[in-house]
Amino acid sequence: MTQETILRVVTKVLVPYILLFAFYVQFHGDYGPGGGFQAGVIFAAGLVLYSLVFGLAQAKRVAPAAFMERLAAVGVLIYGLTGVACLFAGGKFLDYGAFTPHHPHHGQELGIFLVELGVGIGVASVMVVIFVTFAGRRR
Numbered sequence: 001m002t003q004e005t006i007l008r009v010v011t012k013v014l015v016p017y018i019l020l021f022a023f024y025v026q027f028h029g030d031y032g033p034g035g036g037f038q039a040g041v042i043f044a045a046g047l048v049l050y051s052l053v054f055g056l057a058q059a060k061r062v063a064p065a066a067f068m069e070r071l072a073a074v075g076v077l078i079y080g081l082t083g084v085a086c087l088f089a090g091g092k093f094l095d096y097g098a099f100t101p102h103h104p105h106h107g108q109e110l111g112i113f114l115v116e117l118g119v120g121i122g123v124a125s126v127m128v129v130i131f132v133t134f135a136g137r138r139r
Contacts, residue, residue, distance in 0.1 A: 004053075007053055008054070011050065015049060018043075018045065018046035018049070019046045021042060022039045023039070025042060026039035026040075029116050035116045036115070036116035036117065036119030036120035036121075036122075036123065037120070037123050039120040040121070040122065040124035044123070044124045044128050047059065047063055047124075047128050047131075048128070050062065051131065051132070056135050056136060059132070063128055068129050069125070071122075072121075072126050072129065074118075074121060075119065075120070075123070075124075077118070078114060078115075078117055078121065079114075079115055079118035079119060079122065080118075082118065086098050086111065094111065096109075096110065096111025
């Protein structure tokens with residue numbers, strides 16, 4: 001796509017807004033439609049668009065495969081450790097009310113935020129790794 005100037009310029013303009021919208025969906029998912037899964041897919045779609053227009057090599061410089069694989073593990077760890085933290089706080093696994101027993105609503109907000117953050121990080125990184133794996137395949 002080195003000759004497609006308009007496509008490259010439009011992509012450079014659109015990708016930051018796509019990623020910003022992914023962050024909006026991530027951080028407002030507990031107030032409205034959206035959440036971690038949707039935000040992760042939107043974020044990955046922005047990186048896939050960047051990769052399709054600027055090439056796989058350039059995308060690997062922006063988001064190296066080894067980093068994305070580690071990020072997938074970090075997302076799962078955030079999700080799992082949130083549940084384990086609930087156990088240590090005296091509740092059941094993913095019982096967010098145990099975080100603040102006097103005000104369970106605040107614990108619910110914190111727990112949902114952490115779980116959705118883990119899901120968003122995990123989904124975005126796994127989607128990018130899957131794309132890079134298939135796109136880098138040789139015949």
